[in-house]
Amino acid sequence: MKCRQCQQSAVIKMERHNTSLCRGCFNLYVHDQVERAITEEKMFDRAESVLVAVSGGKDSLALWDVLIKLGYRTAGLHLNLGINDYSQISQEKVEAFAESRGTELIVHAYQEAYGLGVIEIAEETARPACSACGTMKRYHFNRIAMERGFPVVATGHNLDDEASRLLGNVLQWQEEYLEKQSPVLSDEGGTWARKVKPLFRLAEREAAAYAVLNRIDYIVDECPMSKGAKMLVYKDVLNRLEETSPGTKHRFYLGFLKRPRALPSGPKELHLHPCQSCGQPTPGEVCGFCRLMQRVAR
Ligand SMILES: [Zn+2]
Numbered sequence: 001m002k003c004r005q006c007q008q009s010a011v012i013k014m015e016r017h018n019t020s021l022c023r024g025c026f027n028l029y030v031h032d033q034v035e036r037a038i039t040e041e042k043m044f045d046r047a048e049s050v051l052v053a054v055s056g057g058k059d060s061l062a063l064w065d066v067l068i069k070l071g072y073r074t075a076g077l078h079l080n081l082g083i084n085d086y087s088q089i090s091q092e093k094v095e096a097f098a099e100s101r102g103t104e105l106i107v108h109a110y111q112e113a114y115g116l117g118v119i120e121i122a123e124e125t126a127r128p129a130c131s132a133c134g135t136m137k138r139y140h141f142n143r144i145a146m147e148r149g150f151p152v153v154a155t156g157h158n159l160d161d162e163a164s165r166l167l168g169n170v171l172q173w174q175e176e177y178l179e180k181q182s183p184v185l186s187d188e189g190g191t192w193a194r195k196v197k198p199l200f201r202l203a204e205r206e207a208a209a210y211a212v213l214n215r216i217d218y219i220v221d222e223c224p225m226s227k228g229a230k231m232l233v234y235k236d237v238l239n240r241l242e243e244t245s246p247g248t249k250h251r252f253y254l255g256f257l258k259r260p261r262a263l264p265s266g267p268k269e270l271h272l273h274p275c276q277s278c279g280q281p282t283p284g285e286v287c288g289f290c291r292l293m294q295r296v297a298r
């Protein structure tokens, strides 16, 4: 198998682009897709400091690597969820990566901060683990970004993540979620850190190939709590469709982004004010995170 660009031996075949690429040309392709996502969606520019949320998995570390190589100003944020060995190994991978690149890394450990890991917090509040974890993550990404002066938070969500989430939202007709499913969530005039997903044009296997080809040492295990999650079923369904019809995920998600938005007036105003407990912006009196922690305290 030869590279379509330069005739050297190819390392990856990409059916959806009907092409095969060598290591060098594949890296150029990945950098180009990420740069295109950032500029076309107006995610951030080279003057802004980007806080990259890094779990230690392939996607977030690949994202951080690409952003560094493209010359963006970045620091990493790792949340240690307190899930035994899984969290410890994840943190070690992130620390090793940051050290090898000489970049700033912020680590926030739930166990140290709250005396509990995310599983215990979910159990004490009778919330499904992934739902409590999502509330905790969103809260900390935003709070730490605002406290440390980062206007932007980038996460490693890839095309497969976004397409499967879209499929789930469409199957349930979760219209309010559909409106929010964008690779950029605005900062609401500086109330929030802007949330961006610069890998949304890259398939999961492309992100994985990039990590392997660039010798990025990541944690291979998925989160032990995600087993049986509905999202994995949607991913599997989309992979089967992709096999028979390459490009399905791309057409599904990018087609969704291109369509005129259902609400011509844009997202409805949130009327945010400071949380009575922690001061973070919230549409209610007390933010979701503080409500969660109040239930733990009881
Ligand atoms: Zn090539």
Ligand SMILES: [Zn+2]
Pocket (backbone or CB within 6 Å): 275, 276, 277, 278, 279, 280, 286, 287, 288, 289, 290, 291
């Ligand atoms: Zn709060």
